[in-house]
Amino acid sequence: xxxxxxxxxxxxxxxxxxxxxxxxxxxxxxxxxxxxxxxxxxxxxxxxxxxxxxxxxxxxxxxxxxxxxxxxxxxxxxxxxxxxxxxxxxxxxxxxxxxxxxxxxxxxxxxxxxxxxxxxxxxxxxxxxxxxxxxxxxxxxxxxxxxxxxxxxxxxxxxxxxxxxxxxxxxxxxxxxxxxxxxxxxxxxxxxxxxxxxxxxxxxxxxxxxxxxxxxxxxxxxxxxxxxxxxxxxxxxxxxxxxxxxxxxxxxxxxxxxxxxxxxxxxxxxxxxxxxxxxxxxxxxxxxxxxxxxxxxxxxxxxxxxxxxxxxxxxxxxxxxxxxxxxxxxxxxxxxxxxxxxxxxxxxxxxxxxxxxxxxxxxxxxxxxxxxxxxxxxxxxxxxxxxxxx
Amino acid sequence: xxxxxxxxxxxxxxxxxxxxxxxxxxxxxxxxxxxxxxxxxxxxxxxxxxxxxxxxxxxxxxxxxxxxxxxxxxxxxxxxxxxxxxxxxxxxxxxxxxxxxxxxxxxxxxxxxxxxxxxxxxxxxxxxxxxxxxxxxxxxxxxxxxxxxxxxxxxxxxxxxxxxxxxxxxxxxxxxxxxxxxxxxxxxxxxxxxxxxxxxxxxxxxxxxxxxxxxxxxxxxxxxxxxxxxxxxxxxxxxxxxxxxxxxxxxxxxxxxxxxxxxxxxxxxxxxxxxxxxxxxxxxxxxxxxxxxxxxxxxxxxxxxxxxxxxxxxxxxxx
Numbered sequence: 081x082x083x084x085x086x087x088x089x090x091x092x093x094x095x096x097x098x099x100x101x102x103x104x105x106x107x108x109x110x111x112x113x114x115x116x117x118x119x120x121x122x123x124x125x126x127x128x129x130x131x132x133x134x135x136x137x138x139x140x141x142x143x144x145x146x147x148x149x150x151x152x153x154x155x156x157x158x159x160x161x162x163x164x165x166x167x168x169x170x171x172x173x174x175x176x177x178x179x180x181x182x183x184x185x186x187x188x189x190x191x192x193x194x195x196x197x198x199x200x201x202x203x204x205x206x207x208x209x210x211x212x213x214x215x216x217x218x219x220x221x222x223x224x225x226x227x228x229x230x231x232x233x234x235x236x237x238x239x240x241x242x243x244x245x246x247x248x249x250x251x252x253x254x255x256x257x258x259x260x261x262x263x264x265x266x267x268x269x270x271x272x273x274x275x276x277x278x279x280x281x282x283x284x285x286x287x288x289x290x291x292x293x294x295x296x297x298x299x300x301x302x303x304x305x306x307x308x309x310x311x312x313x314x315x316x317x318x319x320x321x322x323x324x325x326x327x328x329x330x331x332x333x334x335x336x337x338x339x340x341x342x343x344x345x346x347x348x349x350x351x352x353x354x355x356x357x358x359x360x361x362x363x364x365x366x367x368x369x370x371x372x373x374x375x376x377x378x379x380x381x382x383x384x385x386x387x388x389x390x391x392x393x394x395x396x397x398x399x400x401x402x403x404x405x406x407x408x409x410x411x412x413x414x415x416x417x418x419x420x421x422x423x424x425x426x427x428x429x430x431x432x433x434x435x436x437x438x439x440x441x442x443x444x445x446x447x448x449x450x451x452x453x454x455x456x457x458x459x460x461x462x463x464x465x466x467x468x469x470x
Numbered sequence: 471x472x473x474x475x476x477x478x479x480x481x482x483x484x485x486x487x488x489x490x491x492x493x494x495x496x497x498x499x500x501x502x503x504x505x506x507x508x509x510x511x512x513x514x515x516x517x518x519x520x521x522x523x524x525x526x527x528x529x530x531x532x533x534x535x536x537x538x539x540x541x542x543x544x545x546x547x548x549x550x551x552x553x554x555x556x557x558x559x560x561x562x563x564x565x566x567x568x569x570x571x572x573x574x575x576x577x578x579x580x581x582x583x584x585x586x587x588x589x590x591x592x593x594x595x596x597x598x599x600x601x602x603x604x605x606x607x608x609x610x611x612x613x614x615x616x617x618x619x620x621x622x623x624x625x626x627x628x629x630x631x632x633x634x635x636x637x638x639x640x641x642x643x644x645x646x647x648x649x650x651x652x653x654x655x656x657x658x659x660x661x662x663x664x665x666x667x668x669x670x671x672x673x674x675x676x677x678x679x680x681x682x683x684x685x686x687x688x689x690x691x692x693x694x695x696x697x698x699x700x701x702x703x704x705x706x707x708x709x710x711x712x713x714x715x716x717x718x719x720x721x722x723x724x725x726x727x728x729x730x731x732x733x734x735x736x737x738x739x740x741x742x743x744x745x746x747x748x749x750x751x752x753x754x755x756x757x758x759x760x761x762x763x764x765x766x767x768x769x770x771x772x773x774x775x776x777x778x779x780x781x782x783x784x785x786x787x788x789x
Contacts, residue, residue: 139604142622142624143603143625143627146643147643355623358581358604358624361582362604387646390626390643410666410667412623412626412647412666417695418666418693454693455692456694
């Protein structure tokens with residue numbers, strides 16, 4: 081029996097390694113409307129996400145050159161009227177089994193639900209929608225980008241650690257903003273904070289750039305923010321339409337947190353601890369800028385595939401996928417703790433950064449938020465709460 | 471009164487054996503703290519370059535070498551005067567280093583450059599660079615002087631360098647984010663800690679085959695927080711001590727059976743550790759509580775914690 085196993089493993093392993101089969105990973109991005117810059121310091125980033133995936137492949141190659149495994153990145157973009165399913169079919173025809181998506185939730189769902197995608201592993205590096213981890217979860221989809229619930233829980237833990245319990249929530253007009261506001265409400269309830277006031281941001285975006293923009297804002301924002309006393313103003317503005325207008329202009333002198341001010345993210349340009357300095361230096365060399373959250377999620381997705389390939393000592397997609405989901409998988413994500421995938425919804429458990437505009441302020445989970453398994457699972461949807469059924 | 475004096479004298483006499491001095495690099499303060507081993511008291515603070523981490527002694531134990539990463543050099547401190555001398559070149563961003571038994575060559579891990587630089591100390595120049603994996607950190611040398619080991623954090627590899635030809639002779643995949651590599655006193659084993667896997671792997675020096683993987687469970691501490699960092703092997707080959715990082719523990723391991731015997735509760739985020747010359751005490755640098763714990767290994771207890779600079783990282787004990 082043992083001899084048979086050995087023989088079998090030799091037969092299975094040798095062709096793969098001897099042929100030096102490249103492990104091909106595709107990254108799919110979608111064309112997006114250009115974002116109106118709020119600040120003159122805002123720069124359009126044409127390779128957001130993509131640059132992270134490219135660095136991921138380069139990092140994989142450093143171990144791969146010793147283990148004789150080769151990694152190749154295949155880059156695809158879906159046009160605005162394009163169909164994600166077509167892209168999946170083309171990639172499947174090319175024999176590609178690993179796909180990292182820089183897609184919004186609807187495009188990701190269309191891609192992941194395609195018949196040809198069932199044999200693939202898709203790693204979501206962009207869409208924070210909790211629905212994708214619950215009702216719309218898919219067995220073939222993992223997520224390196226944190227869910228909105230994780231970001232909101234991370235903020236709530238920090239605000240509670242500061243004893244800033246009374247929140248004033250200001251929500252933007254986009255669907256994502258509404259969902260993020262919902263995540264903040266859930267987090268407030270979960271960790272014992274109180275939302276004492278809520279307002280929607282209804283002004284048109286972009287008006288700060290006119291000659292007298294600051295004058296209108298200086299009169300509009302005190303009116304908007306004249307609400308019951310609160311400890312902190314929490315902003316839900318994912319598209320960056322107005323959040324930057326609030327700090328320094330509120331009726332009461334209160335800190336601003338959420339998508340602006342004190343932000344929560346899987347990664348930030350200001351990350352430098354736990355070896356992040358080295359990751360940032362490598363990224364800067366490759367992309368000419370600091371690494372952002374979307375870059376990080378794409379990097380983590382490609383690195384996860386690489387790590388699983390190297391640890392399982394295999395270039396066989398099925399073996400790599402099994403290792404990725406297995407109990408031994410661990411990714412060094414430069415945030416001080418090993419990162420792995422939650423078996424109940426495919427979400428990568430990871431520390432969440434609380435970052436100021438120039439420096440890291442804190443990292444959640446905060447001390448004292450205990451969990452019988454991993455403390456990282458105090459952020460987001462825990463096993464018992466999950467509505468995902470694979 | 472007389473009794474008191476006698477007691478004091480007695481205490482002094484019994485401490486006389488502990489003439490050792492502990493030097494601690496404080497990563498955030500750009501200083502080295504000096505602790506008197508006899509009294510377990512902080513006696514001096516020496517300003518050094520920016521971001522001091524790796525720390526070690528010269529062959530004659532008269533000089534202290536401190537890798538100051540942000541200044542891309544090795545600072546040299548005369549231990550008698552506690553004054554800085556001319557620094558040594560190190561290559562970019564030096565982190566850990568190890569002195570070869572020839573007393574002449576320093577092998578330095580250059581964290582940003584994926585290199586191990588070989589420094590000739592008397593000539594004050596880098597004689598060669600060995601290309602290794604990404605983010606090289608751990609450095610060890612075999613006491614017989616034949617080989618040098620290095621670990622690379624992102625590549626997760628143990629690299630073995632021939633100390634004579636200065637060529638890379640082997641690369642071995644190890645646990646995720648390896649931090650420290652140490653060679654046993656008999657040169658027969660290589661011990662490697664993995665920060666994120668929270669394990670220590672032991673390899674046969676000749677074959678590089680794994681001999682053991684040591685795991686560390688601490689009741690009530692989640693798996694992610696049990697990380698293995700600093701490793702210290704005793705000269706007699708009987709014990710290994712392993713710093714468990716954010717688990718705030720140091721584990722004592724039977725180096726023959728690879729069994730974990732006990733853990734000591736020390737300060738927060740214990741990083742590097744160092745044995746006293748007689749191997750009776752272990753000093754630990756606790757990064758998050760900015761102190762050094764002293765473990766009495768004979769009586770198996772933590773006897774003291776000594777406040778030092780901010781973010782103590784590495785430490786070395788001079789006789």
